[in-house]
Amino acid sequence: xxxxxxxxxxxxxxxxxxxxxxxxxxxxxxxxxxxxxxxxxxxxxxxxxxxxxxxxxxxxxxxxxxxxxxxxxxxxxxxxxxxxxxxxxxxxxxxxxxxxxxxxxxxxxxxxxxxxxxxxxxxxxxxxxxxxxxxxxxxxxxxxxxxxxxxxxxxxxxxxxxxxxxxxxxxxxxxxxxxxxxxxxxxxxxxx
Amino acid sequence: xxxxxxxxxxxxxxxxxxxxxxxxxxxxxxxxxxxxxxxxxxxxxxxxxxxxxxxxxxxxxxxxxxxxxxxxxxxxxxxxxxxxxxxxxxxxxxxxxxxxxxxxxxxxxxxxx
Numbered sequence: 001x002x003x004x005x006x007x008x009x010x011x012x013x014x015x016x017x018x019x020x021x022x023x024x025x026x027x028x029x030x031x032x033x034x035x036x037x038x039x040x041x042x043x044x045x046x047x048x049x050x051x052x053x054x055x056x057x058x059x060x061x062x063x064x065x066x067x068x069x070x071x072x073x074x075x076x077x078x079x080x081x082x083x084x085x086x087x088x089x090x091x092x093x094x095x096x097x098x099x100x101x102x103x104x105x106x107x108x109x110x111x112x113x114x115x116x117x118x119x120x121x122x123x124x125x126x127x128x129x130x131x132x133x134x135x136x137x138x139x140x141x142x143x144x145x146x147x148x149x150x151x152x153x154x155x156x157x158x159x160x161x162x163x164x165x166x167x168x169x170x171x172x173x174x175x176x177x178x179x180x181x182x183x184x185x186x187x188x189x190x191x192x
Numbered sequence: 193x194x195x196x197x198x199x200x201x202x203x204x205x206x207x208x209x210x211x212x213x214x215x216x217x218x219x220x221x222x223x224x225x226x227x228x229x230x231x232x233x234x235x236x237x238x239x240x241x242x243x244x245x246x247x248x249x250x251x252x253x254x255x256x257x258x259x260x261x262x263x264x265x266x267x268x269x270x271x272x273x274x275x276x277x278x279x280x281x282x283x284x285x286x287x288x289x290x291x292x293x294x295x296x297x298x299x300x301x302x303x304x305x
Contacts, residue, residue, distance in 0.1 A: 021218070021221075025214060025218065028213075028214050028217060029214060032209045032213060032214070033206055033208050033209060034206065036207045036208070036209050037206050037207045040207045046207060049207070050209060050210065050213065053209070053213075054213075054216065054217055054220060057217050058217070058220060058221060058224065061221055062224075122204055123204045123205075123206075126201055126202075126204045126205045127205055127207060130205050141202060142202065142205060145198065145199045145203065146202050146203060146205060146206060173193075173198060176198075176201075176202075177193055177198075180201070
């Protein structure tokens with residue numbers, strides 16, 4: 001499945017290189033949600049993440065000619081998204097603030113009133129919990145569990161060391177569980 | 193929490209883009225394409241600079257050359273001052289023509305796009 005996906009992406013990116021905008025739209029539609037999730041892990045704000053993603057896709061379009069098929073298109077795209085997001089975050093000088101975000105926002109009263117949580121609300125609370133994690137942890141968790149990348153692939157995309165990725169995965173899981181428990185209490189089991 | 197259960201939760205952490213995301217992106221790319229200079233414009237810029245630098249160099253050399261008059265086809269005799277004035281006039285006309293041409297190419301490109 002992954003190999004077929006890579007072949008499809010390779011054909012699409014080759015068409016983009018030849019000036020086929022339709023192929024670029026196909027690639028954008030295929031990867032925009034996962035890419036936005038990664039940008040959101042870093043920016044912690046949906047609108048800012050969408051701005052970052054727009055910039056990242058413009059870069060992808062303009063640099064399509066330099067893509068040499070040495071890695072999967074998705075890895076190349078995610079690398080551009082992650083770099084663009086970190087650069088945007090540095091510009092905003094909010095890195096320090098988001099590092100303390102975890103501790104500062106754990107007591108916000110967002111617990112649902114009903115006994116069971118609807119599907120839409122589940123997603124909302126999960127995203128809220130993700131927003132409480134450090135950018136690196138949220139990014140590594142989403143790359144591993146949402147995008148299905150291995151630790152080696154995450155290293156290639158983020159440039160983080162393998163030990164850091166393992167630590168972020170471990171700590172991120174712990175922080176995520178804490179955030180979900182804080183947001184939902186006993187209703188965490190409804191998510192499963 | 194077990195690995196499988198955690199993965200199930202994380203799969204729900206996907207954030208969706210707004211409906212107009214792709215349209216906005218394509219409009220932005222179109223705008224960037226319009227801003228990009230065409231090959232003719234790119235070729236005109238060094239041509240204009242080359243003309244300016246070359247013309248000024250020739251005028252400077254002619255200014256330094258010791259001569260009282262200049263003969264064209266053994267018939268027309270021009271003094272150094274009228275010759276310099278004439279060449280400067282032609283030089284300015286040339287630059288004017290090239291700048292207008294560059295402007296026309298730019299406005300044509302805008303119309304085509």
